Amino acid sequence: MSALYTRVYDLIRQIPPGKVATYGEVGAWAGCGARTVGYALAALRTERVEPPVPWQRVINAQGKCSLGEEQQRLLEGEGVAFGPDGRTDLARFSWDGP
DNA sequence: ATCCTGACCAGTG
């Protein structure tokens, strides 16, 4: 596990429940590109890390869940509202940052 | 080093 991945995971763990962040934002805070954040999160599918990373709070810049309904359901359980088109209001629910 | 692959982004038509 590279230091960069650890940094990305730490940042995501700081996102409070009921808030979300975009790949681009997380990348800017971590000092890498948006694709790299996606790559780091993809590794979580096969690689478990402790403590757990709330990956469902990271969505794309369009306010949509990249990973389908399961991610959306998890976020709704935390208080993040989604519109009928499956998008969320980034102005209301995006985290301010660390 | 080069090429390919991604849970991406912003711009353009």
Next chain:
DNA sequence: GCACTGGCCAGGA
């Protein structure tokens, strides 16, 4: 709204 394009960054062959 959609599709395409170029750019972005890390990892592996």
